[in-house]
Amino acid sequence: MPVSRPLASIALVTAVALTGTLPGAPAEAGAAQPGAPGIGDPYYPEDGNGGIDVRHYAIDLTYAFDPAELSGSTTLEIEATSDLSSFDLDFLLPVDAVTVDGVDAAFSKPSEHELQITPATALAKGDVASVRVEYDADPSAVSWENPGDPGGERSWMADEQEVVTANEPHMAPWWFPSNDHPRDKATFDISITTDAGKNVIANGEQVGDPVVVGDQATTHWRMKEPMATYLAFFAAGHFAVRQGTTDGIPWVAAVSKQFGTATRRGYLRLVRRSGPITAWLRSELGPYPFDSTGGLVTPLNAIPYAFALENQSRPTYQGGIDEITEVHELAHQWFGDAVSVRRWKDIWLNEGFASYMEHRWTEDHGGETTRQWLDHDFRDLAGSAGFWRVNVTDPGANVNTELFDTPVYERGALALAALRNRIGKHAFDGLLRDWAAQHRDGSATVGMFEHAAAQAAGHPMDRFFHAWLVADRPPRRTAANGF
Ligand SMILES: [Zn+2]
Structure with missing residues (x-):
């Protein structure tokens, strides 16, 4: 059963994040300490964990449709980034057993979202350990109260015929234990066993053919590039599946x-x-x-x-x-997956950029130019006071009303269209390509992009970005603002 997390402990975790204590940092050298329950995200204090860096997830699960049940294990290869007497993973389901390097480990659920693991032997900074977590539950029953959805977030999607594990910013805790934050990416093997005859699709490339045993089949997918936990998914059901290769890129x-x-x-x-x-x-x-x-x-x-x-x-x-x-x-x-947000408040780097590329596509396929779109959309929005009140660099944690609010996308895309006008198409295209290349497989902040843009421009851009992303009114229609 889900357990509500006491407000007092949320406040405590927030205070740790705000005072800047490094998650998982030992108080004294050599003394193994519990890893922090959060990685330090200002919006979601319980997301991620201190003291660990996950290198690889091997997810090996069976999904039964009727009655719904997810069972099996996830094995994480982790590196200790501090001396750890215990460490946390993020996981909402009840757990049956945990081993660390094959040895039974003590575990508890200090809150609904946290799985605390105490290995038989403390981990020293730099140790690499294999952590296996076994579980068996119906994820559809789980709702999680957190600052993103105080009413209770429900990310699991399934009916009697199909299941798809896709949601943002939280999905992993409903199906595998993880260090659930885009700052800690890892490679993945995802093996799903379900009714033979159903298709299983996941990230990356399929490894071999499904292995059929009786009326069950196991399908194995592998993501070889580092991936944020919320981007990992599997789908099982009856699907029409086509595969091919276009310009050297295989697709499914x-x-x-x-x-x-x-x-x-x-x-x-x-x-x-x-x-x-x-x-x-x-x-x-x-x-x-x-x-x-x-x-x-x-x-x-x-x-x-x-x-x-x-x-x-x-x-x-x-x-x-x-x-x-x-x-x-x-x-x-490119923007969100290969280059991830360092903190969820950096969401503009995902949504503003992906939205801008929609308009660039339209421009390149015979539609209106990004300059025309900027002009008419700005005219349409100039009188919408509420639109300009959203600070795109810090929209807020609520997933229903703030983090994915329209201005994060649209004001965010207008800012990039204006930046292109301001610094010129050549410099702007180079900026986007360099950004994607330099931060590939990593994470970045809005401030880092603003710095890169100023370098591409050859002069400070603080006032431009303040006007387009932060100010609580529309930018003035000036050449400096990209008009
Ligand atoms: Zn998007």
């Missing part, structure tokens, strides 16, 4: 057979466009960061409007798909 397209035949055909045609769209983005942004692309379309959707998520190498489209949304999710492969 999957559409749920729960859609009617005509709808499914239309969606398949669209999701097969992942190949050419990825190739176009590569021509704009530089090398594609992963080994394959594609997408998956499902009718499962937790919200009453179409939703899509940039799952690494294979975005998911919930409730439907259209071309411009594909451009957005595939642009995230």
